[in-house]
Amino acid sequence: MHYNTVVLKLGEHDEEYVFALPTAYGRSILTVPWFELGDTITIECPQSGYKTHVKFHTKTVTNNKRLHQISADIFAPGTPQNTKNAVVSVTGHWNSTMEFVDHISGTKEVIDTNKLEVEPKWVRPVTLQEPEESQRLWFNVTTALRQSNIDLATQEKTQLEEVQRVSEKARTSKNLPHIPRFFKETADGYIFVDPTEEKDETLQ
Numbered sequence: 001m002h003y004n005t006v007v008l009k010l011g012e013h014d015e016e017y018v019f020a021l022p023t024a025y026g027r028s029i030l031t032v033p034w035f036e037l038g039d040t041i042t043i044e045c046p047q048s049g050y051k052t053h054v055k056f057h058t059k060t061v062t063n064n065k066r067l068h069q070i071s072a073d074i075f076a077p078g079t080p081q082n083t084k085n086a087v088v089s090v091t092g093h094w095n096s097t098m099e100f101v102d103h104i105s106g107t108k109e110v111i112d113t114n115k116l117e118v119e120p121k122w123v124r125p126v127t128l129q130e131p132e133e134s135q136r137l138w139f140n141v142t143t144a145l146r147q148s149n150i151d152l153a154t155q156e157k158t159q160l161e162e163v164q165r166v167s168e169k170a171r172t173s174k175n176l177p178h179i180p181r182f183f184k185e186t187a188d189g190y191i192f193v194d195p196t197e198e199k200d201e202t203l204q
Helices: 139-146 149-174
Strands: 005-010 015-020 025-028 032-043 052-054 069-075 088-093 095-103 108-112 183-188 191-194
Touching: 139 149
Parallel strands: none
Antiparallel strands: 005 015, 015 032, 025 032, 032 052, 052 069, 069 088, 088 095, 095 108, 183 191
């Protein structure tokens, strides 16, 4: 397993989806900044054996329609992975509409991502978070950005990074290893330690 691998667990289906994130490109940094995704990633489900290759197309000088465009083919377990053997094909734009074509039944379905229900994040209030949790750690920076105070945000960011540099220097000077709380290192990379298995009264 690579270090940039993401494992998405769907508990209600007892399934895991393993994939890497696409590359994000920042464009027009000196004028009007915008970004796009560009890469080909593979998504696999070990439980079902299904696999898909998703291509994130990048915008070209002559084709603006390629901005945020994707194409994908989904393959059943044990089938050769070329387009003619795909059980489902997907085309469209990841930030608007995508068309799913089922080659087995011949049916089509269009999904508009702008109309999908947004699931809110379920996290502790910042005041109940531990000091090293990211929302609490970056709270002052986030607050300054929401107030459009770039100078204060930069000041808070610099201060936070300096504290982390000092902490890292102190740790390395004593040859102390960094021990992640929610990940365990193995020969194949890091394995996630599910925190939901721990009893936490603050989440109830």
